[in-house]
Amino acid sequence: MIFSAARLRRFACAATAAFALSAMLSASSRAEQPAIERMEISARPISQFQIGLDQKMFGPLEFVGGLELTSSSRNFGALSAFRFLEPGSDFVGVADTGFWFFGRIARDPALRPTGVENFRMVQMVDASGIAFEKKWLADAEGLAVKDGIATVGFERMHRVAQYQIDPDNMKPPLCELDFLVPRNELRQNRGFETVAYSAGKGGLVVVSEKSLDVAGNIFAAIIEGPQKGVFTVKRDGEFDITDGAFLPDGDLLLLERSFSMASGVKMRLRRIASDSIARGKVADGPVLLEANMGYxxxxxxxxxxWQRSDGALMVSLISDDNHSILQRNLYLEFILHDD
Known part of the structure; x- marks a missing residue:
């Protein structure tokens, strides 16, 4: 009997889930399910993207608005990746401290973001249903969501794992996926920060933050479907890749970041051409937006x-404050114009 790759993966997930359930039951006497912490989030509106200027257009991107987010909870922060479960509203995310987070973006009549509602966090658990004790075991950095399944990329202990999404009862992983990139090529703290679904490529695509090949390009892979295989993304300047999502036309929008003591932090959005994302190729594309500490x-x-109710193609960004008093948790929102 011949099985498809998708069916084999489902069998592997089912076997892993059965093992996880057995381990969780055997560990039930040793640990309780981590408690969900509900948090009040204070949101200060951001009306200017470039500080001191009312300019709205930045290349093809139109700034809609943003929020600076704070909370009295010591667990709030370190927000690494998120995806909307409902366009522009309910979301799920992962923090690199080993937490899931959930919430909803509140909006005014003009559809600008005004706050975060119903926000809660809960610790991730291992195959035994026990919360990770060490951060390096649960350094969650990338996230994709499809059909009620969250696929998470982890650094340090490199892996790509899948979970059933249930905000009130997040359980152990269903399975781990083969990410194709040789494990020895992944740098300890430069693993898969981008995990994204591509209909055009037949499934999941992963991109590392800064794991480089001999040519200095960034390792990536299509890990599902008939087109699966390893490719690289051209590294441009001092920027590393921190997340990405596919656009409706099949191009990949990458979020990039750089930091130096001399110039501080910078961010960049780069559009990677769909036809350059293929096994053995070096993917590349133009910069759409670059911003420094003046923004x-x-x-x-x-x-x-995501797509707004009026049809606008939206790009939403979040920042990771690393639980530092010198950094902020930001939510920023743009319209991406194609004309």
Missing amino acids: QIDNMEGLDV
């Missing part, structure tokens, strides 16, 4: 692309 940015780590 309302921070350590920008998360990105999602």
Whole structure:
């Protein structure tokens, strides 16, 4: 009997899930399910993207608005990646401290973001259903969502794992996926920060932050479907890749970041041509936006692309404050114009 790759992956997930359930039951006497922490989030509106200027257009991107987010909870922050479950509204995300987070973006009548509602966080658990004790075991950095399944990319202990999404009862991973890139090529803290679904490529695509091949390009892979295989993304300047999402036309929008003591933090959005994303190729594309400390940015780590109710193609970004008093948790929103 011949099985498709998708069916084999489902079998592998089912076997892993059965093992996880057995391990969780055996560990039930040792640990309780981590408690969900509900948090009040304060949101200060950001009306200018470039500080001191009312300019709205930045190349093909139109700034809609943003929020600076704070909370009294010591667990709030370190937000690494997020995806909307409902366009522009309910979302799920991962923090690199080993937490899931959930919430909803509130909006005014003009559809600008005004706050975050119903926000909660809960610790990730291992195959035994026990919360990770060490951060390096749960350094969640990338996230994709499809059909109720969250696919998470982890650094340090490199892996790509899948979970059933249930905000009230997040369980152990269903399975881990083969990410194709040789493990020895992945740098310890430069793993898969981009995990994204591509209908055109037949499934999941992963891109590392800064794991470089001998030519200095960034390792990536299509890990599902008939086109699966390893490719690289051309590294341009001092920027590393922190997230990405596919656009409706099949291009990949990448969020990039750089930092130096001399110039501080920078962010960039780059559009990678769909036809350059293929096994053995070096993917590349133009820069759409670059911003420095003269703009309302921070350590920008998360990105999602979605369609607003009026048809506008939206790009949303979040930052990771690393639980530092010198950094901020930001939410920024743009319209991407194609004309």
